[in-house]
Amino acid sequence: MYMKQLNIHMTAEFEKHLKLYMKKKGIKEKSSAVRQALKDALERLEQNKPTQDFRGWLGMGLKSPVNSRPRFKNEDDLWS
Numbered sequence: 001m002y003m004k005q006l007n008i009h010m011t012a013e014f015e016k017h018l019k020l021y022m023k024k025k026g027i028k029e030k031s032s033a034v035r036q037a038l039k040d041a042l043e044r045l046e047q048n049k050p051t052q053d054f055r056g057w058l059g060m061g062l063k064s065p066v067n068s069r070p071r072f073k074n075e076d077d078l079w080s
Helices: 012-025 030-046 075-079
Strands: none
Touching: 012 030
16 A cells, blocks of 8 residues: 655745756656655665765864954954
């Protein structure tokens, strides 16, 4: 037995990402794109491949150089 229909609420951000996915994959219908995206995600899970891994980004902001000529002397100046 299989599910005949699935209703989802799409936020504007989700729809934007879905349209990019559709363009990348050459898919014309949203329903086909959702099915394919879900299938891709499930295949990655079967292969134990993470869908997104941003752990390597941790601490990257601390490595950037400090501004030698800041616009504000301190945080209080920023909000006054």
